[in-house]
């Protein structure tokens with residue numbers, strides 16, 4: 001057994017350093033409630049898509065439209081992927097979204113795209129579960145911590161093949177949408193927004209945990225598309241994620257995606273978000 005490190009004499013002093021929020025998000029444009037409320041007023045539903053239980057579906061949302069993910073039939077968690085509809089290499093960046101906002105997102109937060117694009121892909125404009133906040137276990141809803149359930153981790157832990165993990169569902173859905181093979185589609189599948197999922201880190205060991213989602217039929221989370229979006233949503237085989245995962249045992253339900261067109265003229269003066277303007281080419285100034 002190697003010796004465990006000796007705690008230094010100034011350990012207390014080192015631990016007493018004050019936490020500092022990493023990113024000064026106050027410099028970002030504030031959430032414009034009046035703008036989004038005006039755009040929502042009189043909007044019309046133009047499409048509906050169902051993500052079947054234990055499977056995924058794709059959907060398109062033009063820039064300036066809204067989309068909702070709606071709980072129907074029973075409590076169900078969804079794993080969401082987003083791409084620039086015109087360029088699959090631009091996709092949702094859950095890690096930076098987590099750093100800019102929080103481990104769980106709600107109304108007013110934005111879903112950011114990967115480098116070098118780093119722009120808002122969508123803004124959350126409604127969340128019927130925002131009342132949940134943080135519970136006594138330290139859990140919240142709609143996390144950007146977890147990745148997505150996948151057949152590789154499942155095999156690693158259980159040594160069985162299971163083909164309806166969210167990773168596989170999203171891969172199949174994208175392959176169907178783009179008429180490409182699953183091998184071609186798989187690299188585009190990325191870390192998700194865990195819609196309706198209730199998660200946190202344990203207080204003693206800081207391990208990622210899940211608990212039964214508080215979502216009920218009729219609840220929804222609503223987004224405004226800041227650019228043209230292609231989305232894929234998987235109705236997770238974990239159901240409400242309150243029990244067994246990655247099997248056909250758990251009760252699962254479909255999820256509904258609704259696409260809304262804003263009222264005529266309500267977006268006057270608005271234009272889709274532009275890609276990040278960093279132009280330094282990584283040239284060192286040392």
Ligand SMILES: [Zn+2]
Nearest residue numbers: 149166236237
């Ligand atoms: Zn899943």
